Amino acid sequence: MVQKVDHIGIAVKDLEESLKFYEAALGLKAVGTEVVAEQKVRVAFLPTGDSEIELLEATSEDSPIAKFIEKNGEGVQHIAYRVESVEAAIEEMKEKGIRMIDEKPRYGAGGAKIAFCHPKSTGGVLIELCQRN
Ligand code: ZN
Numbered sequence: 001m002v003q004k005v006d007h008i009g010i011a012v013k014d015l016e017e018s019l020k021f022y023e024a025a026l027g028l029k030a031v032g033t034e035v036v037a038e039q040k041v042r043v044a045f046l047p048t049g050d051s052e053i054e055l056l057e058a059t060s061e062d063s064p065i066a067k068f069i070e071k072n073g074e075g076v077q078h079i080a081y082r083v084e085s086v087e088a089a090i091e092e093m094k095e096k097g098i099r100m101i102d103e104k105p106r107y108g109a110g111g112a113k114i115a116f117c118h119p120k121s122t123g124g125v126l127i128e129l130c131q132r133n
Pocket of ligand 1: 009054080128
């Protein structure tokens with residue numbers, strides 16, 4: 001089902017400040033930013049070879065990213081696995097008894113179709129299933 005690690009999602013307080021580190025210290029390059037209104041986040045993707053780093057900044061206090069930072073501080077928030085079909089992956093996970101946060105695909109940054117698995121079913125890791133066309 002999983003083709004590769006598509007990206008690693010990192011919760012940050014200030015996207016511009018964080019980009020300085022990733023671009024200046026690591027030499028990565030952001031490929032534009034996007035606001036995902038549904039998830040109340042602003043994101044930047046930084047390609048790293050075959051996968052990407054996704055920096056996520058909250059655009060509202062009730063954003064999942066704001067809540068994550070309040071609880072854990074900044075840091076790795078989710079791991080996204082590339083799948084061929086997110087619908088098929090959701091069905092497969094449900095058949096295997098994995099609890100899904102999203103039982104239907106939702107819109108992800110860059111036009112991806114995504115669905116999150118519940119960390120209670122995954123050993124504490126927020127897993128995103130991610131389909132790109
Ligand atoms: Zn993601």
